[in-house]
Amino acid sequence: MRSKFTIATALFTACLPLLLAPLPVSAEEIPLQDNRPDRYTVQKGDTLWGIAGRFLKQPWRWPEIWRMNRDQIKNPHLIYAGDVIALDRVDGQWRLSVADKTIRVSPTVRIDPLEAQAIPSIPAGDLAAYITQPIITGPDGLPGAAKIIAARDNRVVRGEGDSVYAVDVDERGGTEWYIYRPGNVLRSYDSNDVLGYEMRYLGTARVERFGEVSRMLITSAREEILLNDLLIPAPREVLLNYVPHAPDSAVEGRVIALYSGGAEAGRGFIVTLDRGASDGLEVGNVLAIFHPAPVIPDPRPYQGPDIMSKLSDQTRIIIPPGRYLNVPPERSGLLFVFKVFGRVSYAVVLNTVEPVEVGDLVRKP
Numbered sequence: 560m561r562s563k564f565t566i567a568t569a570l571f572t573a574c575l576p577l578l579l580a581p582l583p584v585s586a587e588e589i590p591l592q593d594n595r596p597d598r599y600t601v602q603k604g605d606t607l608w609g610i611a612g613r614f615l616k617q618p619w620r621w622p623e624i625w626r627m628n629r630d631q632i633k634n635p636h637l638i639y640a641g642d643v644i645a646l647d648r649v650d651g652q653w654r655l656s657v658a659d660k661t662i663r664v665s666p667t668v669r670i671d672p673l674e675a676q677a678i679p680s681i682p683a684g685d686l687a688a689y690i691t692q693p694i695i696t697g698p699d700g701l702p703g704a705a706k707i708i709a710a711r712d713n714r715v716v717r718g719e720g721d722s723v724y725a726v727d728v729d730e731r732g733g734t735e736w737y738i739y740r741p742g743n744v745l746r747s748y749d750s751n752d753v754l755g756y757e758m759r760y761l762g763t764a765r766v767e768r769f770g771e772v773s774r775m776l777i778t779s780a781r782e783e784i785l786l787n788d789l790l791i792p793a794p795r796e797v798l799l800n801y802v803p804h805a806p807d808s809a810v811e812g813r814v815i816a817l818y819s820g821g822a823e824a825g826r827g828f829i830v831t832l833d834r835g836a837s838d839g840l841e842v843g844n845v846l847a848i849f850h851p852a853p854v855i856p857d858p859r860p861y862q863g864p865d866i867m868s869k870l871s872d873q874t875r876i877i878i879p880p881g882r883y884l885n886v887p888p889e890r891s892g893l894l895f896v897f898k899v900f901g902r903v904s905y906a907v908v909l910n911t912v913e914p915v916e917v918g919d920l921v922r923k924p
Contacts, residue, residue, distance in 0.1 A: 589624050590616040603640040614646050619803040619845045625655045695755035695900040700741050705790035717784040721777050725790055728773035732792030734766040739789045745903055747833045748813035748918060754833055754902040761788060803845045803895060806923050810834055814919045823914035832921055835902045844896040847924040850913060852886035888920050
């Protein structure tokens with residue numbers, strides 16, 4: 560299996576919130592690393608996963624030991640390179656916080672660091688494009704979307720660098736547009752209910768001339784561009800600073816598609832889940848992945864009632880029925896939810912010990 564992205568290693572760039580109000584830590588003791596430090600100075604380029612891993616054996620659970628409430632989880636205060644993260648025991652419980660900095664200065668101009676200079680939790684890197692790309696619609700797709708209707712020659716397919724003509728391109732949408740085509744019908748893995756209709760992202764285009772028929776240049780193409788492909792204004796990428804946390808309630812879902820279209824996914828790959836906002840999921844949720852185990856033959860001697868079978872020579876033999884044992888699914892990794900719709904969500908695989916496949920279970924860790 561080939562790793563396709565480097566998202567997981569850069570997903571949680573260090574963004575730790577300042578302690579505002581002491582709240583009780585979960586009754587369950589969070590396991591700490593045996594060789595953990597007492598202090599760590601944040602370096603430029605650090606990742607939250609790496610920093611938390613210096614202190615905790617389960618790095619994603621750092622909001623609990625930081626004693627964060629829900630408002631802080633959704634709107635964390637940022638830290639900066641040079642801040643010192645401290646691990647202390649307060650009231651008999653471990654706590655992470657930013658160490659106090661006491662500096663004696665003369666009267667001077669006060670300079671506060673800009674928020675843009677803070678180390679974000681989700682960097683504008685490999686994951687950024689996927690924040691806005693996935694679109695789930697109803698059965699009508701994207702009514703009113705602009706449409707590619709022709710090109711400057713008679714070739715059937717188009718690609719990066721080609722010019723095309725489109726209608727219904729509104730100037731208010733700006734000059735940068737995304738190209739889509741109706742894709743898969745997303746269904747629940749267990750019930751086969753329709754959850755939504757996925758629009759397949761194809762690439763980007765830039766308007767060269769607005770008009771009743773606008774001319775557009777294809778600036779990137781993930782696959783071949785065809786006539787009748789749809790165009791929508793490129794949305795502004797918003798990288799939320801949600802921190803990793805478990806869902807508030809129990810979640811039991813399945814992986815129903817792999818964004819890459821392959822048969823297997825690994826660390827850094829994007830997967831589609833058959834659970835969404837209506838099931839209590841939100842951006843920042845961490846879920847455990849469980850790989851279903853196949854049933855195995857029961858090797859124990861059969862002790863049930865005899866089952867007789869007549870053969871052609873009228874003799875009889877005992878044929879025990881085939882018996883199998885169900886094996887509980889094995890936990891194989893973690894994923895991070897970054898895009899949520901009503902009944903569907905998208906997540907990135909943070910780590911896994913075996914390939915992730917369609918049908919794998921996802922649960923509250």
